[in-house]
Amino acid sequence: MSKGYASNYRIVLLGVALFGCFGALGGRLVWLHVLSREKILEDVARTRRQEIKVPGKRGDIYDARGLTLATNRSLRTLGVDPHALRPQDEAKWSELARLIDMPESELRKIFTTKFRATTAPSAAKGVASPAGLVFNLPKLESSPQDDDEQPSASAVEIARGREVASADAPTDEAEADPAAGEKLRRIHWAKLRDEITEDLYNEILKLGIRGVYGNVIYRRTYPSNQLGAHIVGFVNKAQVPGAGIESFADFYLKPQTGWRVGERDGRNRELAQFRTRDVPKIDGCSVTLSLDVLVQDIIEQELGAIVEKFHPSKASIIVSDPRTGFILGIANYPSFNLNEYNKVPKVGRYEADPMRNAAVADIYEPGSVFKIVAAAAALEERLVTPKHVFDCELDAIMFEGRKVGLPREDHRMGNLTVSEIISHSSNKGAAQLAILVGKQKYYEYVKAFGFGRKLGFPFGGEENGILTPYTSPHWSPKDMTRIPMGHAVSATVLQMHQAMSVIANDGVLMRPQIISQITEPTGEIVYRYQPQVMNKVVSPETARAVAKMLMGVASEDGTAKEAAIPGYDVAGKTGTTQNLIYSYDATGKRRAVGYSNKSHVASFVGFFPANNPQVAISVIVDEAKVTKAPFIAYGRIVAAPSFKRIGERLIPILNIQSSNRAAGSGNGMYVAQQGGRP
Amino acid sequence: MKKNTQAFADPFVALIIFSVSLMGSMGIGVVWMRHQISSTAIRNQQLVAQQHELERLLMEKDAEVAHAQRHDQLRKLNETHKLGMVTLSDVPVVTESSEAAVRGLVQRASLELMDRAPMVTIKIAQH
Numbered sequence: 001m002s003k004g005y006a007s008n009y010r011i012v013l014l015g016v017a018l019f020g021c022f023g024a025l026g027g028r029l030v031w032l033h034v035l036s037r038e039k040i041l042e043d044v045a046r047t048r049r050q051e052i053k054v055p056g057k058r059g060d061i062y063d064a065r066g067l068t069l070a071t072n073r074s075l076r077t078l079g080v081d082p083h084a085l086r087p088q089d090e091a092k093w094s095e096l097a098r099l100i101d102m103p104e105s106e107l108r109k110i111f112t113t114k115f116r117a118t119t120a121p122s123a124a125k126g127v128a129s130p131a132g133l134v135f136n137l138p139k140l141e142s143s144p145q146d147d148d149e150q151p152s153a154s155a156v157e158i159a160r161g162r163e164v165a166s167a168d169a170p171t172d173e174a175e176a177d178p179a180a181g182e183k184l185r186r187i188h189w190a191k192l193r194d195e196i197t198e199d200l201y202n203e204i205l206k207l208g209i210r211g212v213y214g215n216v217i218y219r220r221t222y223p224s225n226q227l228g229a230h231i232v233g234f235v236n237k238a239q240v241p242g243a244g245i246e247s248f249a250d251f252y253l254k255p256q257t258g259w260r261v262g263e264r265d266g267r268n269r270e271l272a273q274f275r276t277r278d279v280p281k282i283d284g285c286s287v288t289l290s291l292d293v294l295v296q297d298i299i300e301q302e303l304g305a306i307v308e309k310f311h312p313s314k315a316s317i318i319v320s321d322p323r324t325g326f327i328l329g330i331a332n333y334p335s336f337n338l339n340e341y342n343k344v345p346k347v348g349r350y351e352a353d354p355m356r357n358a359a360v361a362d363i364y365e366p367g368s369v370f371k372i373v374a375a376a377a378a379l380e381e382r383l384v385t386p387k388h389v390f391d392c393e394l395d396a397i398m399f400e401g402r403k404v405g406l407p408r409e410d411h412r413m414g415n416l417t418v419s420e421i422i423s424h425s426s427n428k429g430a431a432q433l434a435i436l437v438g439k440q441k442y443y444e445y446v447k448a449f450g451f452g453r454k455l456g457f458p459f460g461g462e463e464n465g466i467l468t469p470y471t472s473p474h475w476s477p478k479d480m481t482r483i484p485m486g487h488a489v490s491a492t493v494l495q496m497h498q499a500m501s502v503i504a505n506d507g508v509l510m511r512p513q514i515i516s517q518i519t520e521p522t523g524e525i526v527y528r529y530q531p532q533v534m535n536k537v538v539s540p541e542t543a544r545a546v547a548k549m550l551m552g553v554a555s556e557d558g559t560a561k562e563a564a565i566p567g568y569d570v571a572g573k574t575g576t577t578q579n580l581i582y583s584y585d586a587t588g589k590r591r592a593v594g595y596s597n598k599s600h601v602a603s604f605v606g607f608f609p610a611n612n613p614q615v616a617i618s619v620i621v622d623e624a625k626v627t628k629a630p631f632i633a634y635g636r637i638v639a640a641p642s643f644k645r646i647g648e649r650l651i652p653i654l655n656i657q658s659s660n661r662a663a664g665s666g667n668g669m670y671v672a673q674q675g676g677r678p
Numbered sequence: 679m680k681k682n683t684q685a686f687a688d689p690f691v692a693l694i695i696f697s698v699s700l701m702g703s704m705g706i707g708v709v710w711m712r713h714q715i716s717s718t719a720i721r722n723q724q725l726v727a728q729q730h731e732l733e734r735l736l737m738e739k740d741a742e743v744a745h746a747q748r749h750d751q752l753r754k755l756n757e758t759h760k761l762g763m764v765t766l767s768d769v770p771v772v773t774e775s776s777e778a779a780v781r782g783l784v785q786r787a788s789l790e791l792m793d794r795a796p797m798v799t800i801k802i803a804q805h
Binding site: 057067068071072073074198216221223224225227270271272273275293297 | 716719720723735738741744745747749750
């Protein structure tokens with residue numbers, strides 16, 4: 001036997017040792033994988049499982065020229081992990097307090113508070129399913145921006161090259177405090193300040209205080225502040241749309257939050273290789289409006305001038321393309337700054353609310369502008385021609401076998417043709433025209449012009465207006481003499497504007513629209529809005545005949561020569577309505593008791609060029625204070641000059657061509673029709 | 679049966695060594711592969727994070743640009759820096775149809791020519 005081989009005894013010993021080791025290993029594996037499997041899986045799922053929300057970007061809102069009206073910006077919510085603070089950084093705390101504008105004592109208190117007492121059982125928080133893959137989808141649907149009030153690192157941290165967006169990630173750990181005998185939680189994140197800008201955050205980072213960091217949050221921002229406030233609307237801090245396009249088009253603007261499920265390491269970093277689900281975010285679509293920022297700026301400047309000069313309680317201006325119904329600008333006074341929507345003061349029940357889109361949500365008696373309905377109806381029914389003469393000095397007229405008093409005039413009118421009834425704004429004449437048409441037909445025409453019903457403006461709480469049907473018991477024969485002059489009927493500014501647009505658009509009522517298209521983030525057009533015809537009201541011939549009559553209003557002999565734009569034929573109508581006087585009962589509820597002789601609604605609604613209308617403008621001013629004679633806020637004094645100023649400023653911006661060439665003064669700059677502006 | 683004592687190595691031992699080497703290589707290969715997968719996933723994650731950050735900064739800049747283009751802000755700057763820029767509407771613009779404009783230009787050009795041209799008398803023949 002060779003001496004070079006080991007004894008069998010030693011080999012057996014070695015084999016037994018090896019077998020023992022493997023046996024122990026196997027036993028441990030059985031223990032881990034079979035006997036303790038459920039408990040261990042539960043621990044793993046709780047400590048390593050991670051759900052990350054990836055917020056999408058809310059779509060932008062653009063004007064017709066592609067300028068941004070609403071977009072997003074990222075801000076930081078600054079917080080601190082008190083356990084990560086180093087003693088050597090304490091000298092920098094005062095500088096940090098100064099930067100974030102917080103008293104140093106308060107900052108020190110936050111920095112030194114490392115535990116929080118809790119009464120809730122620790123097991124209640126974040127117990128994951130044993131399987132580890134049962135998703136809490138309703139939680140994921142909530143916007144990540146909602147978490148900013150929570151002291152957790154739940155927002156997305158992208159700046160550091162990581163995303164720590166787990167809403168379920170435990171930020172506190174329960175610990176037993178031996179001294180107090182109660183449960184304490186470790187504070188891993190305490191908020192220091194909201195909405196820190198990128199520049200300030202960079203300054204804070206330069207301090208190099210370990211444990212102080214910011215979570216990215218996205219906020220809506222409105223670059224133009226108050227411009228088009230009632231159209232654009234706003235989104236609050238909880239990302240809930242409050243009004244305007246933001247609310248109406250929320251379905252398109254709203255992004256879809258992406259999410260992924262995976263595991264994290266001991267430092268809360270995502271282990272990208274262990275992702276089990278990955279649903280990408282989808283950014284919101286952008287919405288392009290027909291609103292033109294340049295037009296909007298002009299009318300808001302004009303509103304400012306009106307407010308400065310006449311101190312009205314409220315005022316509205318609308319500019320639109322009458323051929324399509326697309327709104328180019330809507331401005332109201334009072335208004336508000338979209339970036340400070342939360343600072344708008346609350347107003348009384350009957351006071352002008354800055355946040356209300358008064359042009360569509362408030363009603364007023366349109367006054368003489370309403371006379372276009374009676375004239376158009378009588379012409380369309382072939383009952384009169386523009387040259388028919390009416391006695392406008394009558395005090396009463398027979399209607400349905402009864403003598404009905406005609407409304408008063410401001411001054412003696414005498415015999416007037418239909419054209420003159422419009423250009424001189426005769427109340428008696430308008431009443432006679434309506435009576436000639438008949439109550440049923442006249443009511444149908446008023447309805448067809450868009451009064452007494454919603455026009456389908458998509459948001460802003462559009463009102464129907466008040467139009468009493470002739471079949472109603474509340475209707476009286478006197479209404480037939482008052483409605484034609486714009487009394488005993490109420491309309492929104494938008495309704496009156498659209499009614500005038502009917503005349504400008506060859507007798508067709510268009511639906512007022514504000515959105516022109518919706519675009520995917522990739523640039524693909526989802527939907528393009530087209531002009532929508534609501535109904536045909538009168539024939540093009542009648543519309544042109546009424547337009548011709550309305551040209552007389554802004555002529556030298558008309559009631560509003562102040563609205564005339566040199567070189568352009570202006571068609572329009574003034575309106576001056578007495579405001580109602582109210583009495584208030586003990587509960588604060590009001591009741592109309594009569595008409596005021598001092599308070600008026602002044603308006604001018606028109607379009608130009610009269611024979612090729614390209615723009616319709618409405619200016620309505622409520623309770624203007626006129627400090628010079630005649631001390632009454634007539635439409636020609638308050639509203640007509642604004643119409644003219646707006647019109648003149650719109651000419652170069654909208655490249656409005658005139659077919660009336662009497663204007664060439666020789667001092668102007670000549671622009672060729674097809675050559676564009678110089 | 680006589681054992682071959684001339685063999686280079688015991689075939690059984692050689693098989694064991696080969697098997698262990700192969701399995702070891704496979705194991706190391708799997709570990710290397712998994713490491714590569716992890717590294718790639720982490721690198722990918724970092725790149726996505728960088729992309730998000732760049733998108734965020736772009737968005738931030740876009741918002742700043744939009745704020746800077748605010749009309750009242752531009753007017754204020756115009757006044758502050760005394761740039762003397764006027765709004766478009768302050769320029770007296772009279773629009774002309776292309777036909778009239780062309781006619782006007784031709785007339786103006788022709789006028790100069792006519793001024794320099796000698797007088798011409800046109801006589802119409804009479805029968």
